Amino acid sequence: xxxxxxxxxxxxxxxxxxxxxxxxxxxxxxxxxxxxxxxxxxxxxxxxxxxxxxxxxxxxxxxxxxxxxxxxxxxxxxxxxxxxxxxxxxxxxxxxxxxxxxxxxxxxxxxxxxxxxxxxxxxxxxxxxxxxxxxxxxxxxxxxxxxxxxxxxxxxxxxxxxxxxxxxxxxxxxxxxxxxxxxxxxxxxxxxxxxxxxxxxxxxxxxxxxxxxxxxxxxxxxxxxxxxxxxxxxxxxxxxxxxxxxxxxxxxxxxxxxxxxxxxxxxxxxxxxxxxxxxxxxxxxxxxxxxxxxxxxxxxx
Numbered sequence: 073x074x075x076x077x078x079x080x081x082x083x084x085x086x087x088x089x090x091x092x093x094x095x096x097x098x099x100x101x102x103x104x105x106x107x108x109x110x111x112x113x114x115x116x117x118x119x120x121x122x123x124x125x126x127x128x129x130x131x132x133x134x135x136x137x138x139x140x141x142x143x144x145x146x147x148x149x150x151x152x153x154x155x156x157x158x159x160x161x162x163x164x165x166x167x168x169x170x171x172x173x174x175x176x177x178x179x180x181x182x183x184x185x186x187x188x189x190x191x192x193x194x195x196x197x198x199x200x201x202x203x204x205x206x207x208x209x210x211x212x213x214x215x216x217x218x219x220x221x222x223x224x225x226x227x228x229x230x231x232x233x234x235x236x237x238x239x240x241x242x243x244x245x246x247x248x249x250x251x252x253x254x255x256x257x258x259x260x261x262x263x264x265x266x267x268x269x270x271x272x273x274x275x276x277x278x279x280x281x282x283x284x285x286x287x288x289x290x291x292x293x294x295x296x297x298x299x300x301x302x303x304x305x306x307x308x309x310x311x312x313x314x315x316x317x318x319x320x321x322x323x324x325x326x327x328x329x330x331x332x333x334x335x336x337x338x339x340x341x342x343x344x345x346x347x348x349x350x351x352x353x354x355x356x357x358x359x360x361x362x363x364x365x366x367x368x369x370x371x372x373x
Contacts, residue, residue, distance in 0.1 A: 119164060124171040127164065131157050131193070132175060135186045158189050162196035169197025173205075188224035195232035203233045207240060213253035223259045230266030237267035242278045248288050257282070257292030265299045276303035280311035283329075290322060297328045304336030309345075312336070316349045323358055330362065334369050343370035 119127070134154040138147050161168055172193040179186065195202040209225040230237040241264045248257050264278060282288050282296040297315070300308045315329040330349075333342050343366065350362040 119167045121167055121171070124164075124167040127161060127168055128171040128175045128190070128193075131161055131172075131189070132179070132186065135189055137183070137185070154189070158193060161193045164193075164197060166198050169194045170201070173198065173202060184220045184224070187221055188228070191221075191225065192228050195228045199232040203229065203236055206233070207236065210240065210255060219255055223255045226255050226259050226263035227266060230263035231270060234267035234270040237263060238271070238273075241267070245278050245282055245292075246285075248285070248292070257289055258295045261292055261295040261299060265302070269302075274303065275305060275307070276300060277307060279303065280307050283311045284314050284318075286318075290325065293325055294328055297325065297332050301332045301335040309333065309337045309341065313345050313349075316345065317352070319354075323355070326358060327361055330365055334365070339369065340373060343373050346370065 134157050138150045172190045176190040206225045206229040209222050241260050245260050279296045279300050282292055312329045312333045316326055346366055353359045
């Protein structure tokens with residue numbers, strides 16, 4: 073069986089021929105990656121290749137949209153069935169992952185909600201083989217597909233290949249204006265957090281950089297502030313304080329920063345920062361908000 077490096081080389085060759093079109097690129101990637109591991113498909117636990125294909129065929133059928141004229145209970149049952157199958161198949165082993173990867177290749181024009189679950193199952197069961205395809209989906213713009221599948225690929229890569237995700241996402245997060253055809257910064261923030269939690273990272277320097285960067289879209293800064301509550305350290309406190317003192321920041325961002333500060337900083341320090349900001353605040357509405365924060369969290373200190 074070819075090694076993971078061989079699969080990566082195959083991906084690089086395919087990417088070098090991007091002029092053939094994104095459709096051809098993704099088809100070649102998925103087909104090549106599945107073929108590179110097909111020799112092991114029969115040695116993947118108790119699931120035979122035929123059984124794996126049958127399970128994925130059942131899954132694909134469950135993913136098809138239900139007639140909108142059906143009653144809500146029928147639609148709910150269909151949704152729960154598809155969700156349960158996805159969870160079960162995500163633990164079903166390598167053979168099922170390869171079958172899902174092949175099925176993704178066979179349905180290039182399927183709706184988004186029928187494509188990303190196949191990628192998720194593939195990545196959960198054979199992450200090394202699915203990683204190059206996910207990276208290509210994230211970094212190669214496809215005007216026909218749009219960014220929906222790329223955004224799902226960000227989330228999936230963060231969970232299945234966290235080291236690769238961190239390495240890919242951090243430069244993109246720090247250069248928002250250089251990657252206009254990539255997934256939204258907000259999605260990259262969420263994907264980075266998924267990967268960081270998988271790896272047990274305690275420092276979130278990149279989130280701090282996003283929080284204080286006025287070039288970032290507002291949604292990305294909101295997301296980064298919200299996620300900083302999971303990575304409380306001195307750097308996070310400093311970033312939140314900077315936002316609170318930033319007169320040009322919008323009110324919602326500053327409110328979120330104040331709330332996150334209470335979560336990540338020692339109470340005394342948080343109160344000192346809030347008090348300092350309130351003493352230099354000119355926005356009456358934000359001043360009222362700060363007063364309520366001080367009353368709630370700092371009374372008696």
